[in-house]
């Protein structure tokens with residue numbers, strides 16, 4: 001029998017949107033249904049990708065270098081982790097993917113989004129997430145969560161409020177243009193409510 005392809009779920013949102021605990025929750029939710037899950041993240045997810053992540057989060061660089069390295073890490077990630085997992089029937093839950101490049105490098109940094117459309121076609125023209133959960137909340141709320149971090153803030157977390165608000169708007173515009181795939185979750189509400197919305201969205205693609 002031919003192996004059914006797995007499904008690809010991505011999590012997105014501004015820094016401090018609080019997606020981490022829900023990513024773990026979705027993995028347990030799927031595992032409880034007998035689904036094999038690979039949980040991963042971008043930038044990163046492979047040994048080379050994690051090295052690129054370290055640079056991307058901490059090293060000053062040209063804005064276009066930043067965008068190109070995001071896609072370079074993604075190319076490796078697709079080849080080493082995402083594609084093989086989906087092909088063997090596992091589901092992939094990924095903390096950020098190409099929507100983040102549009103939101104941060106176009107919305108935040110102001111780079112031309114047409115360039116990303118070309119790179120997207122090149123790197124994964126044939127593949128899009130089956131479901132994207134966009135954690136949405138005002139940056140003023142997210143900032144309070146970021147402020148609780150005890151570690152040093154990375155290059156993105158250190159950006160000003162207007163940067164994060166532009167990232168948020170770019171995410172919302174993408175969600176409006178792809179409302180079938182991208183579910184916007186109001187992340188400014190009690191954890192239990194969010195958990196329910198996330199599980200309902202995931203359940204809707206479990207059939």
Ligand code: TYD
Pocket residue numbers: 015042043070095096097098099100101102104105156157
């Ligand atoms: P993040 O998921 O926020 O990591 P953590 O929760 O551990 O801090 O991701 C790291 C940062 O990378 C985040 O600030 C957004 C940024 N990023 C981009 O700017 N473009 C991209 O394409 C991706 C995947 C991430």
